[in-house]
Amino acid sequence: MAFINDQYLELQDSYLFSTIAKKVNEYVAAHPDKKIIRMGIGDVTRPLVPAVLKAMHDAVDEMGQKETFKGYGPEQGYSFLHDAVQSYYKSHGVDLSSDEIFISDGAKSDVGNITDIFGNENIVMIPDPVYPVYVDTNIMAGRDIVYLDSNAINNFCPMPPTDDEIAPDLIYLCSPNNPTGSVYNKEQLTAWVNYANENSAVILYDAAYECFINDASLPKSIYEIQGAKECAIEFCSLSKTAGFTGTRCGYTIVPKALTAFSVDGDAVSLNKLWLRRQTTKFNGVPYIIQKGAAAVFTEEGQKQIKENIDYYMKNARTIAATMDECGITYYGGDNSPYIWLECPNNMKSWDFFDYLLNEIAVVGTPGAGFGSNGEGYFRLTAFGDADNTVEAMERFKTLYKK
Amino acid sequence: MAFINDQYLELQDSYLFSTIAKKVNEYVAAHPDKKIIRMGIGDVTRPLVPAVLKAMHDAVDEMGQKETFKGYGPEQGYSFLHDAVQSYYKSHGVDLSSDEIFISDGAKSDVGNITDIFGNENIVMIPDPVYPVYVDTNIMAGRDIVYLDSNAINNFCPMPPTDDEIAPDLIYLCSPNNPTGSVYNKEQLTAWVNYANENSAVILYDAAYECFINDASLPKSIYEIQGAKECAIEFCSLSKTAGFTGTRCGYTIVPKALTAFSVDGDAVSLNKLWLRRQTTKFNGVPYIIQKGAAAVFTEEGQKQIKENIDYYMKNARTIAATMDECGITYYGGDNSPYIWLECPNNMKSWDFFDYLLNEIAVVGTPGAGFGSNGEGYFRLTAFGDADNTVEAMERFKTLYKK
Numbered sequence: 001m002a003f004i005n006d007q008y009l010e011l012q013d014s015y016l017f018s019t020i021a022k023k024v025n026e027y028v029a030a031h032p033d034k035k036i037i038r039m040g041i042g043d044v045t046r047p048l049v050p051a052v053l054k055a056m057h058d059a060v061d062e063m064g065q066k067e068t069f070k071g072y073g074p075e076q077g078y079s080f081l082h083d084a085v086q087s088y089y090k091s092h093g094v095d096l097s098s099d100e101i102f103i104s105d106g107a108k109s110d111v112g113n114i115t116d117i118f119g120n121e122n123i124v125m126i127p128d129p130v131y132p133v134y135v136d137t138n139i140m141a142g143r144d145i146v147y148l149d150s151n152a153i154n155n156f157c158p159m160p161p162t163d164d165e166i167a168p169d170l171i172y173l174c175s176p177n178n179p180t181g182s183v184y185n186k187e188q189l190t191a192w193v194n195y196a197n198e199n200s201a202v203i204l205y206d207a208a209y210e211c212f213i214n215d216a217s218l219p220k221s222i223y224e225i226q227g228a229k230e231c232a233i234e235f236c237s238l239s240k241t242a243g244f245t246g247t248r249c250g251y252t253i254v255p256k257a258l259t260a261f262s263v264d265g266d267a268v269s270l271n272k273l274w275l276r277r278q279t280t281k282f283n284g285v286p287y288i289i290q291k292g293a294a295a296v297f298t299e300e301g302q303k304q305i306k307e308n309i310d311y312y313m314k315n316a317r318t319i320a321a322t323m324d325e326c327g328i329t330y331y332g333g334d335n336s337p338y339i340w341l342e343c344p345n346n347m348k349s350w351d352f353f354d355y356l357l358n359e360i361a362v363v364g365t366p367g368a369g370f371g372s373n374g375e376g377y378f379r380l381t382a383f384g385d386a387d388n389t390v391e392a393m394e395r396f397k398t399l400y401k402k
Numbered sequence: 403m404a405f406i407n408d409q410y411l412e413l414q415d416s417y418l419f420s421t422i423a424k425k426v427n428e429y430v431a432a433h434p435d436k437k438i439i440r441m442g443i444g445d446v447t448r449p450l451v452p453a454v455l456k457a458m459h460d461a462v463d464e465m466g467q468k469e470t471f472k473g474y475g476p477e478q479g480y481s482f483l484h485d486a487v488q489s490y491y492k493s494h495g496v497d498l499s500s501d502e503i504f505i506s507d508g509a510k511s512d513v514g515n516i517t518d519i520f521g522n523e524n525i526v527m528i529p530d531p532v533y534p535v536y537v538d539t540n541i542m543a544g545r546d547i548v549y550l551d552s553n554a555i556n557n558f559c560p561m562p563p564t565d566d567e568i569a570p571d572l573i574y575l576c577s578p579n580n581p582t583g584s585v586y587n588k589e590q591l592t593a594w595v596n597y598a599n600e601n602s603a604v605i606l607y608d609a610a611y612e613c614f615i616n617d618a619s620l621p622k623s624i625y626e627i628q629g630a631k632e633c634a635i636e637f638c639s640l641s642k643t644a645g646f647t648g649t650r651c652g653y654t655i656v657p658k659a660l661t662a663f664s665v666d667g668d669a670v671s672l673n674k675l676w677l678r679r680q681t682t683k684f685n686g687v688p689y690i691i692q693k694g695a696a697a698v699f700t701e702e703g704q705k706q707i708k709e710n711i712d713y714y715m716k717n718a719r720t721i722a723a724t725m726d727e728c729g730i731t732y733y734g735g736d737n738s739p740y741i742w743l744e745c746p747n748n749m750k751s752w753d754f755f756d757y758l759l760n761e762i763a764v765v766g767t768p769g770a771g772f773g774s775n776g777e778g779y780f781r782l783t784a785f786g787d788a789d790n791t792v793e794a795m796e797r798f799k800t801l802y803k804k
Contacts, residue, residue: 002571002604002662003521004670008678043473053466056690057459063649064455070648071445105507105685112683113515116542119405136682140518169404202404246472246689247465260404268406276410280538281514283507286650288458289688 007142014132016369017041020353027357037392039319039380040365042178042338044243046311048292049304052242055295059288070287075279077103077251081290084297085251094223100271102252102278103285103293106244107208107237110252112137113281114204114233117273118170118260125168127158129179129370129377131206134172143170151373156182156331156340160195171196173222174206176213179370179379180340181332183218189225196231202260202270203232208250211241211309212316213335221253229255233270240337240383242296242305249285249293312337315389316382322393326400337382340367344400352378360395409544416534418771419443422755429759439794441721441782442767444580444740446645448713450694451706454644457697461690472689477681479505479653483692486699487653496625498655502673504680505687505695508652509610509639514539515683516606516635516654519675520572520662527570529560531581531772531779533608536574545572553775558584558733558742562597572604575624578611581772581781582742583734585620591627598633604662604672605634610652613643613711615737623655631657635672642739642785644698644707651687651695714739717791718784724795728802739784742769746802754780762797 020040028036062068076082082098089096104110115137124138128147138145146166150158156177161168173192175184184192196203203222210220222228237250244250254274259267285293295301320333323341330341343352349366356362367377382389422442430438464470478484484500491498506512517539526540530549540547548568552560558579563570575594577586586594598605605624612622624630639652646652656676661669687695697703722735725743732743745754751768758764769779784791 001602003524004662004664004672004675005519005521006665008519008675009664009670011678045468045471045473047468047471048465050466053462056462056465060455060458060462063450063458064452066447066449069447069449069645071447071645072647105688108685109683117407117410119407122405133682140679140682200403243471243473245474245685248685248688260406262406262411263408268411270406273406273410276413277542280535280542281511283510283647283650286507286688286691287648288690 005140007140010139011136014369016365020363020365023354023357024363027361031361034361036361036363037384037388037395038363039384039389039392040363042381042383043245044240044312044383045385046243046308048243048247049296049301049308051295051298051301051304052292056288056292059291063288073284073287073290075282075284076275077101077285078287078290081294084294088297089221089223092220092224094221096223096253097256100253100255102254102274103290104250104252104282105248105285106239106250107206107235107252108133110235110250111204111206113277114252114274115141116277116281117270118202119263122169123167125161125166125171127172127174128372129367129374130172131174131178132370134204147371149373150177150180150182152329152342156180157184157188159188160192167199169201171201171203172206173203174208176209176332176336176338178209179338179365179367179374181336181338182340183213183335185217186219186225189219189222193222193225193227193231197227200261201231202258203228205232205234207234208237209240209336210236211305212313212337214313215335218335223253223255229257231258233258238293238296241309242293242301243308244293247289247292249289311386312382315384315386318389318393319380319382322396325397325402327402328400333382339380339382341378341380343376343378346376349375349378356396359399360392362392362395407542409542412541413538416771418767422765422767425756425759426765429763433763436763438763438765439786439790439797440765441786441791441794442765444783444785445647446642446714446785447787448645448710450645450649451703451710453697453700453703453706454694458690458694461693465690475686475689475692477684477686478677479503479687480689480692483696486696490699491623491625494622494626496623498625499658501677502655502657504654504656504676505692506652506654506684507650507687508641508646509608509637509654510535512637512652512654513606513608515679516676517543518679518683519672520604521665524571525569527563527568527573529574529576529579530774531769531776532574533576533580534772536606549773551775552579552582552584554731554744558582559586559590561590562594569601570603572606573598574606574608576608576610578614578734578738578740580611581740581767581769581776582779583738583740584742585615585737587619588621588627591621591624595624595627595629595633599629602663603633604660605630607634607636609636610639611642611738612638613707614715614739616715617737620737625655625657631659633660635660640695640698643711644695644703645710646695649691649694651691713788714784717786717788720791720795721782721784724798727799727804729804730802735784741782741784743780743782745769745778745780748778751777751780758798761801762794764794764797
């Protein structure tokens with residue numbers, strides 16, 4: 001008799017985006033003449049850049065000729081893309097060896113699948129509010145989760161626990177943060193790296209939004225912090241960096257110096273375990289996509305994607321300036337595409353959602369959807385069309401400008 | 403203190419293909435003038451067909467325009483590709499609903515990841531010899547494995563156990579089989595479906611080689627068998643069908659009628675669990691690749707891929723005819739791209755490998771690498787160049803033709 005993984009029954013259904021869609025559809029049906037501006041979903045809108053398009057067209061042509069056709073590639077990615085990622089890290093002062101880099105179909109897959117190589121007895125620390133994948137994948141594995149309060153008191157940059165009774169083995173950090181837009185500085189991240197090394201914990205560091213960091217003093221990679229290669233795995237993605245949300249390519253760094261313990265107390269290389277996981281359960285990213293991804297890291301590609309990043313960050317500044325004008329407290333928007341605002345007049349997240357939708361036909365994401373500490377907050381994203389963003393903020397000012 | 407998944411320490415390193423590579427490299431170094439013909443690896447060599455190339459070029463262009471750019475798609479695949487797969491199944495008499503079809507980056511990923519949704523207390527039955535992923539992914543999960551003898555006595559088509567003491571909960575079947583080339587007929591597959599339904603077991607059916615079935619009486623899908631939707635998940639792939647080994651697209655069918663049990667004894671929909679797994683840990687296949695995949699199922703695409711399949715099957719017939727001429731017992735080659743031959747003169751698999759390499763510079767795969775019942779057997783593949791295949795078989799005849 002076949003049994004299911006009962007842990008799946010512990011998962012809560014996420015109604016966040018489906019509820020948003022339902023409410024928006026109802027509004028549209030009732031107000032067919034109103035122009036809705038969507039600033040809720042974290043998906044990009046700018047097309048792929050020319051360097052990427054050319055590389056992919058060329059790769060498609062290669063796949064059509066016997067002499068250049070590519071069959072199975074290395075599960076961990078082609079060396080041309082390893083070299084490109086390696087150079088990119090080098091540009092912010094991080095030396096990686098090629099076999100520390102694993103090309104994947106995106107950060108979500110790797111963030112989810114990385115749980116395979118860890119024992120289920122690990123206690124997992126996850127910030128609240130947070131990207132829901134960290135929580136759900138650990139519930140699937142049946143691990144105990146302790147939540148780390150991320151809130152206005154700590155500027156949504158929570159620091160390591162000082163209570164010795166809390167002893168997490170795996171720690172999720174995301175910087176720049178989704179949904180709060182907050183970014184750890186080097187001092188804060190150093191405290192986390194030291195904490196992890198002192199406690200033999202492993203940090204699972206989600207750097208999917210690193211490209212939005214403007215401030216050169218802020219770390220783009222956890223490996224800019226001394227000791228991080230002994231305690232951290234880093235996930236990164238081209239989804240937001242280069243508009244790859246529908247093109248699917250990311251990379252995960254598992255340093256060779258990083259170990260965790262067997263039940264017998266032996267230190268085991270996590271790089272070797274992840275390689276074994278990926279070679280067994282994954283067959284690599286399409287050659288065509290890897291060629292497109294490599295083009296992102298060329299001089300031309302970097303210049304072109306920077307234009308898109310600048311476009312989005314101009315939207316972020318438009319939103320932030322509006323919050324300033326309206327006297328609304330917010331986080332993010334300077335080194336992040338997310339603006340995390342305190343709902344005015346102590347409104348609850350969903351009430352504020354309804355209010356914005358009904359009054360000005362602007363859609364955002366209620367903070368309560370990301371965790372209990374998100375209640376009373378609201379996320380706006382900078383990934384929309386520039387004119388629409390300006391228009392949405394003009395409408396916003398009609399409600400709140402002093 | 404972070405702990406690893408100790409089950410990974412139970413995995414055996416597979417030295418099969420690395421040992422082959424090492425032996426071949428040594429031979430090349432010693433005999434730089436000899437032309438080696440490789441018939442060992444199961445990778446395709448024909449380029450992608452024009453219909454697929456055109457669809458992917460068009461999709462790349464779409465990604466470059468704001469109006470047609472695609473961001474996040476549905477994790478389970480676009481409806482245009484669901485429709486195409488649905489029509490394909492319909493053409494061999496199987497009705498599927500769209501939400502029973504999950505598009506993936508290939509059968510290997512899904513065969514590996516499907517283990518997530520099952521409890522670790524399940525007893526798993528796996529044929530021997532076999533594709534190593536079934537074994538390794540279940541060792542990673544810590545499940546008990548019972549092996550099912552696949553051998554000359556049962557024509558490498560092993561049937562359900564008659565011993566009541568063996569009670570598998572999950573059963574892996576692969577037809578056409580890798581590595582043995584054997585194919586279940588409808589009667590045999592019906593026996594398996596009945597066995598699974600009587601025992602509330604789930605069959606994990608790997609149909610990755612279905613396109614090589616010529617004999618219209620043989621089932622291409624397990625769902626051609628009555629009752630299979632109540633007991634089977636089917637994995638399929640375009641890797642061999644359309645040369646997608648480096649392009650990466652497959653599909654997995656999880657019927658809505660299929661359930662397994664919670665610890666409390668409730669029947670739970672596996673379709674819902676797999677949807678939850680995929681939406682949580684996967685972000686879908688690249689839009690460009692899905693467009694290429696959909697082109698495979700068009701009338702033009704089907705005609706073009708058939709030419710490649712015919713090309714490979716002509717190789718298979720060349721190999722099979724040579725075995726016939728040499729009086730060597732073999733399996734497969736008629737409805738499968740693999741020829742599984744009994745090593746002549748009672749040679750062991752690796753001895754035969756060395757003999758072929760040294761005498762005629764032909765490389766195959768020793769059967770012992772696929773499991774204990776593979777000892778004394780050898781796999782040749784039909785995926786090579788036609789002229790090379792003919793030449794290899796001419797050389798073979800110099801050794802064995804009576």
